[in-house]
Amino acid sequence: xxxxxxxxxxxxxxxxxxxxxxxxxxxxxxxxxxxxxxxxxxxxxxxxxxxxxxxxxxxxxxxxxxxxxxxxxxxxxxxx
Numbered sequence: 075x076x077x078x079x080x081x082x083x084x085x086x087x088x089x090x091x092x093x094x095x096x097x098x099x100x101x102x103x104x105x106x107x108x109x110x111x112x113x114x115x116x117x118x119x120x121x122x123x124x125x126x127x128x129x130x131x132x133x134x135x136x137x138x139x140x141x142x143x144x145x146x147x148x149x150x151x152x153x154x
Contacts, residue, residue: 081151085123087116098123106130 085100088111096119097111108126113119131151 083127085120085127087119087123089116098126100127102127102130 083100083102085098087096087098089096094114095111096113096116098109098119100108100123102108108123108130110122110126111119113122
């Protein structure tokens with residue numbers, strides 16, 4: 075049986091009153107800040123945020139794998 079860990083990543087969603095578009099802001103620890111948006115719906119902004127967070131995590135993984143110290147393993151994490 076596999077252990078499952080659930081992580082909740084706080085994402086702030088804001089609607090631009092002039093354009094009606096949705097924007098998002100997320101912070102992953104002290105090093106990764108994610109800002110995006112321009113989607114017509116809140117659901118669209120949620121999907122865009124999940125995709126941006128996944129890309130940021132993948133980028134962080136590839137940078138850390140080049141450090142060369144210790145044992146590197148990959149955990150399956152579902153975002154979205």
